[in-house]
Amino acid sequence: MTGGAREKARISGSPATAQGPALGEALPHVVPTLRACLQPSRDPQMRLKLFSILSTVLLRAADTINSQGQFPSYLETMTKDILAPNLQWHAGRTAAAIxxxxxxxxxALTSSEVLSAKQIRDVQETLMPQVLTTLEEDSQMTRLISCRIINTFLKTSGGMMDAEKLIKIYPELLKRLDDVSNDVRMAAASTLVTWLQCVKGADGKSYYQSSVQYLYRELLVHLDDPVRAIQDAILEVLKEGSGLFPDLLVRETEAVIHKHRSATYCEQLLQHVQAVPATQ
Incomplete structure:
Protein backbone atom coordinates (compact mmCIF):
# COMPACT_ATOMS: atom_id res chain seq x y z
CA MET A 1 0.00 0.00 0.00
CA THR A 2 1.39 3.41 -0.97
CA GLY A 3 1.78 6.26 1.49
CA GLY A 4 -1.15 8.13 -0.06
CA ALA A 5 -3.36 5.05 0.10
CA ARG A 6 -2.45 4.50 3.75
CA GLU A 7 -3.35 8.13 4.51
CA LYS A 8 -6.73 7.79 2.78
CA ALA A 9 -7.44 4.55 4.61
CA ARG A 10 -6.58 6.16 7.92
CA ILE A 11 -8.94 9.06 7.21
CA SER A 12 -11.80 6.88 6.00
CA GLY A 13 -11.56 4.96 9.24
CA SER A 14 -11.13 8.01 11.42
CA PRO A 15 -13.75 9.43 13.82
CA ALA A 16 -14.47 12.15 11.23
CA THR A 17 -16.46 9.66 9.17
CA ALA A 18 -18.48 8.40 12.11
CA GLN A 19 -20.57 11.58 12.07
CA GLY A 20 -21.90 10.87 15.53
CA PRO A 21 -21.64 12.32 19.02
CA ALA A 22 -18.36 10.47 19.57
CA LEU A 23 -16.74 12.89 17.16
CA GLY A 24 -17.22 15.73 19.63
CA GLU A 25 -15.30 13.73 22.23
CA ALA A 26 -12.40 13.10 19.85
CA LEU A 27 -11.73 16.72 18.82
CA PRO A 28 -8.26 16.84 20.45
CA HIS A 29 -7.25 14.10 18.00
CA VAL A 30 -9.47 14.96 15.03
CA VAL A 31 -8.60 18.64 14.63
CA PRO A 32 -4.80 18.15 14.49
CA THR A 33 -5.37 15.35 11.97
CA LEU A 34 -7.54 17.63 9.85
CA ARG A 35 -4.96 20.39 10.03
CA ALA A 36 -2.17 18.04 8.96
CA CYS A 37 -4.12 16.38 6.15
CA LEU A 38 -5.64 19.54 4.69
CA GLN A 39 -2.45 21.48 4.07
CA PRO A 40 -2.00 22.54 0.42
CA SER A 41 1.04 20.29 0.09
CA ARG A 42 -1.00 17.15 0.77
CA ASP A 43 -2.71 14.87 -1.74
CA PRO A 44 -5.51 16.82 -3.49
CA GLN A 45 -7.93 13.91 -3.73
CA MET A 46 -7.54 13.22 -0.03
CA ARG A 47 -8.24 16.87 0.73
CA LEU A 48 -11.35 16.88 -1.45
CA LYS A 49 -12.69 13.79 0.29
CA LEU A 50 -11.91 15.18 3.72
CA PHE A 51 -13.56 18.53 2.99
CA SER A 52 -16.66 16.68 1.82
CA ILE A 53 -16.77 14.73 5.07
CA LEU A 54 -16.16 17.86 7.11
CA SER A 55 -18.97 19.77 5.37
CA THR A 56 -21.38 16.92 6.09
CA VAL A 57 -20.32 16.85 9.72
CA LEU A 58 -20.66 20.63 10.12
CA LEU A 59 -24.20 20.58 8.74
CA ARG A 60 -25.10 18.42 11.75
CA ALA A 61 -22.59 20.01 14.10
CA ALA A 62 -24.71 19.86 17.24
CA ASP A 63 -25.00 16.08 16.88
CA THR A 64 -21.45 15.49 15.69
CA ILE A 65 -18.44 17.72 15.93
CA ASN A 66 -19.96 19.96 18.61
CA SER A 67 -21.75 17.27 20.60
CA GLN A 68 -19.70 18.25 23.66
CA GLY A 69 -19.91 21.99 23.00
CA GLN A 70 -16.15 22.20 22.52
CA PHE A 71 -15.85 22.84 18.79
CA PRO A 72 -15.76 26.68 19.02
CA SER A 73 -12.52 26.43 20.99
CA TYR A 74 -10.93 25.00 17.82
CA LEU A 75 -12.34 27.74 15.60
CA GLU A 76 -9.06 29.58 15.13
CA THR A 77 -7.36 26.42 13.91
CA MET A 78 -10.28 25.71 11.59
CA THR A 79 -10.22 29.16 10.01
CA LYS A 80 -6.53 30.11 9.98
CA ASP A 81 -4.84 26.74 9.55
CA ILE A 82 -7.41 24.74 7.57
CA LEU A 83 -9.76 26.97 5.57
CA ALA A 84 -7.56 29.99 4.83
CA PRO A 85 -4.76 28.06 3.06
CA ASN A 86 -7.28 26.19 0.91
CA LEU A 87 -9.13 29.34 -0.14
CA GLN A 88 -5.96 30.82 -1.63
CA TRP A 89 -5.97 30.95 -5.42
CA HIS A 90 -3.78 28.45 -7.26
CA ALA A 91 -3.90 27.60 -10.96
CA GLY A 92 -5.50 24.41 -12.22
CA ARG A 93 -8.77 22.50 -12.09
CA THR A 94 -7.87 20.52 -9.00
CA ALA A 95 -6.99 23.67 -7.08
CA ALA A 96 -10.31 25.19 -8.18
CA ALA A 97 -12.18 22.10 -6.98
CA ILE A 98 -10.50 22.39 -3.60
CA ALA A 108 -21.60 24.82 6.44
CA LEU A 109 -19.61 26.29 9.32
CA THR A 110 -21.24 29.73 9.26
CA SER A 111 -24.76 28.35 8.84
CA SER A 112 -24.43 25.55 11.40
CA GLU A 113 -25.85 27.65 14.28
CA VAL A 114 -22.96 26.44 16.42
CA LEU A 115 -21.11 29.74 16.35
CA SER A 116 -22.11 32.89 18.18
CA ALA A 117 -22.29 36.23 16.37
CA LYS A 118 -18.95 37.14 17.95
CA GLN A 119 -17.37 33.94 16.66
CA ILE A 120 -18.74 34.50 13.16
CA ARG A 121 -17.23 37.99 13.28
CA ASP A 122 -13.89 36.39 14.16
CA VAL A 123 -14.21 34.09 11.14
CA GLN A 124 -15.12 37.07 8.98
CA GLU A 125 -12.09 39.01 10.20
CA THR A 126 -9.84 36.18 9.05
CA LEU A 127 -11.53 35.01 5.86
CA MET A 128 -13.44 37.93 4.30
CA PRO A 129 -10.57 38.86 1.92
CA GLN A 130 -10.38 35.30 0.58
CA VAL A 131 -14.15 34.99 0.25
CA LEU A 132 -14.28 38.22 -1.76
CA THR A 133 -11.82 36.70 -4.23
CA THR A 134 -13.93 33.54 -4.57
CA LEU A 135 -16.71 35.71 -5.99
CA GLU A 136 -14.66 35.59 -9.20
CA GLU A 137 -14.45 31.79 -9.38
CA ASP A 138 -15.47 29.99 -12.58
CA SER A 139 -17.77 27.77 -10.54
CA GLN A 140 -21.28 29.20 -10.35
CA MET A 141 -21.92 27.34 -7.11
CA THR A 142 -18.83 28.87 -5.52
CA ARG A 143 -19.91 32.38 -6.51
CA LEU A 144 -23.40 31.74 -5.16
CA ILE A 145 -22.21 30.32 -1.85
CA SER A 146 -19.67 33.12 -1.49
CA CYS A 147 -22.46 35.70 -1.80
CA ARG A 148 -24.38 33.90 0.93
CA ILE A 149 -21.34 33.72 3.20
CA ILE A 150 -20.71 37.45 2.80
CA ASN A 151 -24.37 38.09 3.57
CA THR A 152 -24.01 36.12 6.80
CA PHE A 153 -20.81 37.98 7.68
CA LEU A 154 -22.54 41.33 7.14
CA LYS A 155 -25.65 40.37 9.10
CA THR A 156 -23.59 39.40 12.13
CA SER A 157 -21.30 42.42 11.91
CA GLY A 158 -24.10 44.97 12.03
CA GLY A 159 -22.57 48.44 12.04
CA MET A 160 -19.41 47.27 13.78
CA MET A 161 -17.28 46.55 10.72
CA ASP A 162 -14.43 48.92 10.01
CA ALA A 163 -15.57 51.52 7.47
CA GLU A 164 -12.68 50.94 5.06
CA LYS A 165 -13.29 47.19 5.08
CA LEU A 166 -17.02 47.70 4.57
CA ILE A 167 -16.46 49.95 1.56
CA LYS A 168 -14.27 47.32 -0.12
CA ILE A 169 -17.16 44.84 -0.21
CA TYR A 170 -19.84 46.50 -2.32
CA PRO A 171 -17.83 46.82 -5.59
CA GLU A 172 -17.29 43.05 -5.59
CA LEU A 173 -21.00 42.46 -5.10
CA LEU A 174 -21.84 44.93 -7.86
CA LYS A 175 -19.75 42.88 -10.29
CA ARG A 176 -21.93 39.87 -9.55
CA LEU A 177 -25.01 41.75 -10.75
CA ASP A 178 -23.56 41.12 -14.22
CA ASP A 179 -23.12 37.41 -13.52
CA VAL A 180 -24.25 34.88 -16.12
CA SER A 181 -26.32 33.19 -13.41
CA ASN A 182 -29.52 34.87 -12.27
CA ASP A 183 -29.28 32.96 -9.00
CA VAL A 184 -25.93 34.60 -8.30
CA ARG A 185 -27.33 37.99 -9.31
CA MET A 186 -30.25 37.57 -6.91
CA ALA A 187 -27.91 36.51 -4.11
CA ALA A 188 -25.68 39.52 -4.77
CA ALA A 189 -28.70 41.84 -4.65
CA SER A 190 -29.80 40.34 -1.34
CA THR A 191 -26.30 40.82 0.06
CA LEU A 192 -26.27 44.45 -1.10
CA VAL A 193 -29.46 44.99 0.92
CA THR A 194 -27.57 43.77 3.98
CA TRP A 195 -24.56 45.93 3.08
CA LEU A 196 -26.79 49.02 3.01
CA GLN A 197 -28.26 48.04 6.37
CA CYS A 198 -24.72 47.98 7.75
CA VAL A 199 -24.10 51.47 6.38
CA LYS A 200 -27.32 52.64 8.01
CA GLY A 201 -26.09 51.30 11.33
CA ALA A 202 -22.63 52.82 11.00
CA ASP A 203 -21.40 56.10 12.42
CA GLY A 204 -20.40 58.94 10.11
CA LYS A 205 -22.67 58.18 7.17
CA SER A 206 -21.22 61.09 5.19
CA TYR A 207 -18.06 58.98 4.83
CA TYR A 208 -20.05 56.62 2.62
CA GLN A 209 -21.74 59.24 0.43
CA SER A 210 -19.58 58.89 -2.67
CA SER A 211 -19.73 55.09 -2.46
CA VAL A 212 -23.49 55.06 -2.05
CA GLN A 213 -23.91 57.52 -4.91
CA TYR A 214 -21.89 55.23 -7.18
CA LEU A 215 -23.99 52.31 -5.97
CA TYR A 216 -27.20 54.21 -6.76
CA ARG A 217 -26.00 54.86 -10.32
CA GLU A 218 -25.03 51.26 -10.98
CA LEU A 219 -28.22 49.89 -9.46
CA LEU A 220 -30.34 52.20 -11.58
CA VAL A 221 -28.77 50.63 -14.67
CA HIS A 222 -29.82 47.19 -13.45
CA LEU A 223 -33.28 48.49 -12.58
CA ASP A 224 -33.91 48.37 -16.34
CA ASP A 225 -32.85 44.71 -16.57
CA PRO A 226 -34.82 42.55 -19.02
CA VAL A 227 -35.43 39.97 -16.27
CA ARG A 228 -38.32 41.09 -14.10
CA ALA A 229 -37.17 39.15 -11.04
CA ILE A 230 -33.87 41.02 -11.20
CA GLN A 231 -35.69 44.34 -11.52
CA ASP A 232 -37.75 43.49 -8.44
CA ALA A 233 -34.63 42.56 -6.49
CA ILE A 234 -32.79 45.73 -7.52
CA LEU A 235 -35.79 47.85 -6.59
CA GLU A 236 -35.64 46.37 -3.09
CA VAL A 237 -31.94 47.22 -2.85
CA LEU A 238 -32.60 50.80 -3.89
CA LYS A 239 -35.50 51.11 -1.48
CA GLU A 240 -33.27 49.85 1.33
CA GLY A 241 -30.66 52.46 0.54
CA SER A 242 -33.04 55.29 -0.28
CA GLY A 243 -33.11 56.71 3.23
CA LEU A 244 -29.36 57.29 3.33
CA PHE A 245 -29.16 60.11 0.76
CA PRO A 246 -32.70 60.51 -0.61
CA ASP A 247 -32.13 63.80 -2.45
CA LEU A 248 -29.14 62.26 -4.19
CA LEU A 249 -31.14 59.21 -5.21
CA VAL A 250 -33.96 61.35 -6.56
CA ARG A 251 -31.51 63.32 -8.73
CA GLU A 252 -29.84 60.17 -10.02
CA THR A 253 -33.20 58.54 -10.78
CA GLU A 254 -34.60 61.57 -12.57
CA ALA A 255 -31.44 61.72 -14.67
CA VAL A 256 -32.00 58.23 -16.12
CA ILE A 257 -35.74 57.61 -16.01
CA HIS A 258 -36.14 58.66 -19.66
CA LYS A 259 -33.49 56.11 -20.70
CA HIS A 260 -35.37 53.13 -19.27
CA ARG A 261 -37.57 50.97 -21.46
CA SER A 262 -40.36 51.61 -18.98
CA ALA A 263 -40.55 54.28 -16.30
CA THR A 264 -42.56 52.04 -13.98
CA TYR A 265 -39.77 50.95 -11.65
CA CYS A 266 -38.23 54.40 -11.44
CA GLU A 267 -41.64 55.85 -10.61
CA GLN A 268 -42.15 53.25 -7.89
CA LEU A 269 -38.77 54.15 -6.46
CA LEU A 270 -39.48 57.89 -6.49
CA GLN A 271 -42.82 57.31 -4.77
CA HIS A 272 -41.06 55.25 -2.11
CA VAL A 273 -38.43 57.94 -1.50
CA GLN A 274 -41.13 60.56 -1.02
CA ALA A 275 -42.99 58.36 1.46
CA VAL A 276 -40.03 57.29 3.61
CA PRO A 277 -38.14 59.69 5.89
CA ALA A 278 -34.39 60.05 5.53
CA THR A 279 -32.14 57.96 7.75
CA GLN A 280 -30.75 60.04 10.58
Missing part, protein backbone atom coordinates in the same frame (compact mmCIF):
# COMPACT_ATOMS: atom_id res chain seq x y z
CA UNK A 99 -11.56 26.04 -3.33
CA UNK A 100 -15.13 24.97 -4.09
CA UNK A 101 -14.89 22.38 -1.32
CA UNK A 102 -13.38 24.88 1.11
CA UNK A 103 -16.08 27.48 0.37
CA UNK A 104 -18.79 24.84 0.87
CA UNK A 105 -17.18 23.89 4.16
CA UNK A 106 -17.11 27.52 5.27
CA UNK A 107 -20.79 27.90 4.38
Missing amino acids: RVAAVSCLW
Whole structure:
Protein backbone atom coordinates (compact mmCIF):
# COMPACT_ATOMS: atom_id res chain seq x y z
CA MET A 1 0.00 0.00 0.00
CA THR A 2 1.39 3.41 -0.97
CA GLY A 3 1.78 6.26 1.49
CA GLY A 4 -1.15 8.13 -0.06
CA ALA A 5 -3.36 5.05 0.10
CA ARG A 6 -2.45 4.50 3.75
CA GLU A 7 -3.35 8.13 4.51
CA LYS A 8 -6.73 7.79 2.78
CA ALA A 9 -7.44 4.55 4.61
CA ARG A 10 -6.58 6.16 7.92
CA ILE A 11 -8.94 9.06 7.21
CA SER A 12 -11.80 6.88 6.00
CA GLY A 13 -11.56 4.96 9.24
CA SER A 14 -11.13 8.01 11.42
CA PRO A 15 -13.75 9.43 13.82
CA ALA A 16 -14.47 12.15 11.23
CA THR A 17 -16.46 9.66 9.17
CA ALA A 18 -18.48 8.40 12.11
CA GLN A 19 -20.57 11.58 12.07
CA GLY A 20 -21.90 10.87 15.53
CA PRO A 21 -21.64 12.32 19.02
CA ALA A 22 -18.36 10.47 19.57
CA LEU A 23 -16.74 12.89 17.16
CA GLY A 24 -17.22 15.73 19.63
CA GLU A 25 -15.30 13.73 22.23
CA ALA A 26 -12.40 13.10 19.85
CA LEU A 27 -11.73 16.72 18.82
CA PRO A 28 -8.26 16.84 20.45
CA HIS A 29 -7.25 14.10 18.00
CA VAL A 30 -9.47 14.96 15.03
CA VAL A 31 -8.60 18.64 14.63
CA PRO A 32 -4.80 18.15 14.49
CA THR A 33 -5.37 15.35 11.97
CA LEU A 34 -7.54 17.63 9.85
CA ARG A 35 -4.96 20.39 10.03
CA ALA A 36 -2.17 18.04 8.96
CA CYS A 37 -4.12 16.38 6.15
CA LEU A 38 -5.64 19.54 4.69
CA GLN A 39 -2.45 21.48 4.07
CA PRO A 40 -2.00 22.54 0.42
CA SER A 41 1.04 20.29 0.09
CA ARG A 42 -1.00 17.15 0.77
CA ASP A 43 -2.71 14.87 -1.74
CA PRO A 44 -5.51 16.82 -3.49
CA GLN A 45 -7.93 13.91 -3.73
CA MET A 46 -7.54 13.22 -0.03
CA ARG A 47 -8.24 16.87 0.73
CA LEU A 48 -11.35 16.88 -1.45
CA LYS A 49 -12.69 13.79 0.29
CA LEU A 50 -11.91 15.18 3.72
CA PHE A 51 -13.56 18.53 2.99
CA SER A 52 -16.66 16.68 1.82
CA ILE A 53 -16.77 14.73 5.07
CA LEU A 54 -16.16 17.86 7.11
CA SER A 55 -18.97 19.77 5.37
CA THR A 56 -21.38 16.92 6.09
CA VAL A 57 -20.32 16.85 9.72
CA LEU A 58 -20.66 20.63 10.12
CA LEU A 59 -24.20 20.58 8.74
CA ARG A 60 -25.10 18.42 11.75
CA ALA A 61 -22.59 20.01 14.10
CA ALA A 62 -24.71 19.86 17.24
CA ASP A 63 -25.00 16.08 16.88
CA THR A 64 -21.45 15.49 15.69
CA ILE A 65 -18.44 17.72 15.93
CA ASN A 66 -19.96 19.96 18.61
CA SER A 67 -21.75 17.27 20.60
CA GLN A 68 -19.70 18.25 23.66
CA GLY A 69 -19.91 21.99 23.00
CA GLN A 70 -16.15 22.20 22.52
CA PHE A 71 -15.85 22.84 18.79
CA PRO A 72 -15.76 26.68 19.02
CA SER A 73 -12.52 26.43 20.99
CA TYR A 74 -10.93 25.00 17.82
CA LEU A 75 -12.34 27.74 15.60
CA GLU A 76 -9.06 29.58 15.13
CA THR A 77 -7.36 26.42 13.91
CA MET A 78 -10.28 25.71 11.59
CA THR A 79 -10.22 29.16 10.01
CA LYS A 80 -6.53 30.11 9.98
CA ASP A 81 -4.84 26.74 9.55
CA ILE A 82 -7.41 24.74 7.57
CA LEU A 83 -9.76 26.97 5.57
CA ALA A 84 -7.56 29.99 4.83
CA PRO A 85 -4.76 28.06 3.06
CA ASN A 86 -7.28 26.19 0.91
CA LEU A 87 -9.13 29.34 -0.14
CA GLN A 88 -5.96 30.82 -1.63
CA TRP A 89 -5.97 30.95 -5.42
CA HIS A 90 -3.78 28.45 -7.26
CA ALA A 91 -3.90 27.60 -10.96
CA GLY A 92 -5.50 24.41 -12.22
CA ARG A 93 -8.77 22.50 -12.09
CA THR A 94 -7.87 20.52 -9.00
CA ALA A 95 -6.99 23.67 -7.08
CA ALA A 96 -10.31 25.19 -8.18
CA ALA A 97 -12.18 22.10 -6.98
CA ILE A 98 -10.50 22.39 -3.60
CA ARG A 99 -11.56 26.04 -3.33
CA VAL A 100 -15.13 24.97 -4.09
CA ALA A 101 -14.89 22.38 -1.32
CA ALA A 102 -13.38 24.88 1.11
CA VAL A 103 -16.08 27.48 0.37
CA SER A 104 -18.79 24.84 0.87
CA CYS A 105 -17.18 23.89 4.16
CA LEU A 106 -17.11 27.52 5.27
CA TRP A 107 -20.79 27.90 4.38
CA ALA A 108 -21.60 24.82 6.44
CA LEU A 109 -19.61 26.29 9.32
CA THR A 110 -21.24 29.73 9.26
CA SER A 111 -24.76 28.35 8.84
CA SER A 112 -24.43 25.55 11.40
CA GLU A 113 -25.85 27.65 14.28
CA VAL A 114 -22.96 26.44 16.42
CA LEU A 115 -21.11 29.74 16.35
CA SER A 116 -22.11 32.89 18.18
CA ALA A 117 -22.29 36.23 16.37
CA LYS A 118 -18.95 37.14 17.95
CA GLN A 119 -17.37 33.94 16.66
CA ILE A 120 -18.74 34.50 13.16
CA ARG A 121 -17.23 37.99 13.28
CA ASP A 122 -13.89 36.39 14.16
CA VAL A 123 -14.21 34.09 11.14
CA GLN A 124 -15.12 37.07 8.98
CA GLU A 125 -12.09 39.01 10.20
CA THR A 126 -9.84 36.18 9.05
CA LEU A 127 -11.53 35.01 5.86
CA MET A 128 -13.44 37.93 4.30
CA PRO A 129 -10.57 38.86 1.92
CA GLN A 130 -10.38 35.30 0.58
CA VAL A 131 -14.15 34.99 0.25
CA LEU A 132 -14.28 38.22 -1.76
CA THR A 133 -11.82 36.70 -4.23
CA THR A 134 -13.93 33.54 -4.57
CA LEU A 135 -16.71 35.71 -5.99
CA GLU A 136 -14.66 35.59 -9.20
CA GLU A 137 -14.45 31.79 -9.38
CA ASP A 138 -15.47 29.99 -12.58
CA SER A 139 -17.77 27.77 -10.54
CA GLN A 140 -21.28 29.20 -10.35
CA MET A 141 -21.92 27.34 -7.11
CA THR A 142 -18.83 28.87 -5.52
CA ARG A 143 -19.91 32.38 -6.51
CA LEU A 144 -23.40 31.74 -5.16
CA ILE A 145 -22.21 30.32 -1.85
CA SER A 146 -19.67 33.12 -1.49
CA CYS A 147 -22.46 35.70 -1.80
CA ARG A 148 -24.38 33.90 0.93
CA ILE A 149 -21.34 33.72 3.20
CA ILE A 150 -20.71 37.45 2.80
CA ASN A 151 -24.37 38.09 3.57
CA THR A 152 -24.01 36.12 6.80
CA PHE A 153 -20.81 37.98 7.68
CA LEU A 154 -22.54 41.33 7.14
CA LYS A 155 -25.65 40.37 9.10
CA THR A 156 -23.59 39.40 12.13
CA SER A 157 -21.30 42.42 11.91
CA GLY A 158 -24.10 44.97 12.03
CA GLY A 159 -22.57 48.44 12.04
CA MET A 160 -19.41 47.27 13.78
CA MET A 161 -17.28 46.55 10.72
CA ASP A 162 -14.43 48.92 10.01
CA ALA A 163 -15.57 51.52 7.47
CA GLU A 164 -12.68 50.94 5.06
CA LYS A 165 -13.29 47.19 5.08
CA LEU A 166 -17.02 47.70 4.57
CA ILE A 167 -16.46 49.95 1.56
CA LYS A 168 -14.27 47.32 -0.12
CA ILE A 169 -17.16 44.84 -0.21
CA TYR A 170 -19.84 46.50 -2.32
CA PRO A 171 -17.83 46.82 -5.59
CA GLU A 172 -17.29 43.05 -5.59
CA LEU A 173 -21.00 42.46 -5.10
CA LEU A 174 -21.84 44.93 -7.86
CA LYS A 175 -19.75 42.88 -10.29
CA ARG A 176 -21.93 39.87 -9.55
CA LEU A 177 -25.01 41.75 -10.75
CA ASP A 178 -23.56 41.12 -14.22
CA ASP A 179 -23.12 37.41 -13.52
CA VAL A 180 -24.25 34.88 -16.12
CA SER A 181 -26.32 33.19 -13.41
CA ASN A 182 -29.52 34.87 -12.27
CA ASP A 183 -29.28 32.96 -9.00
CA VAL A 184 -25.93 34.60 -8.30
CA ARG A 185 -27.33 37.99 -9.31
CA MET A 186 -30.25 37.57 -6.91
CA ALA A 187 -27.91 36.51 -4.11
CA ALA A 188 -25.68 39.52 -4.77
CA ALA A 189 -28.70 41.84 -4.65
CA SER A 190 -29.80 40.34 -1.34
CA THR A 191 -26.30 40.82 0.06
CA LEU A 192 -26.27 44.45 -1.10
CA VAL A 193 -29.46 44.99 0.92
CA THR A 194 -27.57 43.77 3.98
CA TRP A 195 -24.56 45.93 3.08
CA LEU A 196 -26.79 49.02 3.01
CA GLN A 197 -28.26 48.04 6.37
CA CYS A 198 -24.72 47.98 7.75
CA VAL A 199 -24.10 51.47 6.38
CA LYS A 200 -27.32 52.64 8.01
CA GLY A 201 -26.09 51.30 11.33
CA ALA A 202 -22.63 52.82 11.00
CA ASP A 203 -21.40 56.10 12.42
CA GLY A 204 -20.40 58.94 10.11
CA LYS A 205 -22.67 58.18 7.17
CA SER A 206 -21.22 61.09 5.19
CA TYR A 207 -18.06 58.98 4.83
CA TYR A 208 -20.05 56.62 2.62
CA GLN A 209 -21.74 59.24 0.43
CA SER A 210 -19.58 58.89 -2.67
CA SER A 211 -19.73 55.09 -2.46
CA VAL A 212 -23.49 55.06 -2.05
CA GLN A 213 -23.91 57.52 -4.91
CA TYR A 214 -21.89 55.23 -7.18
CA LEU A 215 -23.99 52.31 -5.97
CA TYR A 216 -27.20 54.21 -6.76
CA ARG A 217 -26.00 54.86 -10.32
CA GLU A 218 -25.03 51.26 -10.98
CA LEU A 219 -28.22 49.89 -9.46
CA LEU A 220 -30.34 52.20 -11.58
CA VAL A 221 -28.77 50.63 -14.67
CA HIS A 222 -29.82 47.19 -13.45
CA LEU A 223 -33.28 48.49 -12.58
CA ASP A 224 -33.91 48.37 -16.34
CA ASP A 225 -32.85 44.71 -16.57
CA PRO A 226 -34.82 42.55 -19.02
CA VAL A 227 -35.43 39.97 -16.27
CA ARG A 228 -38.32 41.09 -14.10
CA ALA A 229 -37.17 39.15 -11.04
CA ILE A 230 -33.87 41.02 -11.20
CA GLN A 231 -35.69 44.34 -11.52
CA ASP A 232 -37.75 43.49 -8.44
CA ALA A 233 -34.63 42.56 -6.49
CA ILE A 234 -32.79 45.73 -7.52
CA LEU A 235 -35.79 47.85 -6.59
CA GLU A 236 -35.64 46.37 -3.09
CA VAL A 237 -31.94 47.22 -2.85
CA LEU A 238 -32.60 50.80 -3.89
CA LYS A 239 -35.50 51.11 -1.48
CA GLU A 240 -33.27 49.85 1.33
CA GLY A 241 -30.66 52.46 0.54
CA SER A 242 -33.04 55.29 -0.28
CA GLY A 243 -33.11 56.71 3.23
CA LEU A 244 -29.36 57.29 3.33
CA PHE A 245 -29.16 60.11 0.76
CA PRO A 246 -32.70 60.51 -0.61
CA ASP A 247 -32.13 63.80 -2.45
CA LEU A 248 -29.14 62.26 -4.19
CA LEU A 249 -31.14 59.21 -5.21
CA VAL A 250 -33.96 61.35 -6.56
CA ARG A 251 -31.51 63.32 -8.73
CA GLU A 252 -29.84 60.17 -10.02
CA THR A 253 -33.20 58.54 -10.78
CA GLU A 254 -34.60 61.57 -12.57
CA ALA A 255 -31.44 61.72 -14.67
CA VAL A 256 -32.00 58.23 -16.12
CA ILE A 257 -35.74 57.61 -16.01
CA HIS A 258 -36.14 58.66 -19.66
CA LYS A 259 -33.49 56.11 -20.70
CA HIS A 260 -35.37 53.13 -19.27
CA ARG A 261 -37.57 50.97 -21.46
CA SER A 262 -40.36 51.61 -18.98
CA ALA A 263 -40.55 54.28 -16.30
CA THR A 264 -42.56 52.04 -13.98
CA TYR A 265 -39.77 50.95 -11.65
CA CYS A 266 -38.23 54.40 -11.44
CA GLU A 267 -41.64 55.85 -10.61
CA GLN A 268 -42.15 53.25 -7.89
CA LEU A 269 -38.77 54.15 -6.46
CA LEU A 270 -39.48 57.89 -6.49
CA GLN A 271 -42.82 57.31 -4.77
CA HIS A 272 -41.06 55.25 -2.11
CA VAL A 273 -38.43 57.94 -1.50
CA GLN A 274 -41.13 60.56 -1.02
CA ALA A 275 -42.99 58.36 1.46
CA VAL A 276 -40.03 57.29 3.61
CA PRO A 277 -38.14 59.69 5.89
CA ALA A 278 -34.39 60.05 5.53
CA THR A 279 -32.14 57.96 7.75
CA GLN A 280 -30.75 60.04 10.58
